[in-house]
Amino acid sequence: MAKVENSRIVRIHIHDVLDHKCKGCLIYRKNLKNTSVSEAGNYCLFECEVGKELKRMGDRLLYYSFWERMA
Known part of the structure; x- marks a missing residue:
């Protein structure tokens, strides 16, 4: 059960980071305009x-997903 809670917390944190730091990133947009999606993501x-x-x-x-399946 602890690993499920840990993975939930990590997913929430990822969502928060994407929302607050990545959304509207000018560097990503510039790279996307000049290159492909995969190169911009790189x-x-x-x-x-x-x-x-x-x-x-x-x-x-x-890691958490692996150990949840093993349990």
């Missing part, structure tokens, strides 16, 4: 500190 994933934080939280969700 900037977020590998260059942006917020994107790196989101990646870590996503990895944490995968």
Whole structure:
């Protein structure tokens, strides 16, 4: 049960970060205008500190999901 609560908290945190920090990001929009969607997303994933934080939280969700299925 604790892992389910943890994954819920992580999902809420991801949603909050996307809403408050990523929504309307001018760098992403500029990259999207000049490149493809995947290249613009790569900037977020590998260059942006917020994107790196989101990646870590996503990895944490995968970890919780794995252990929930094992239980």
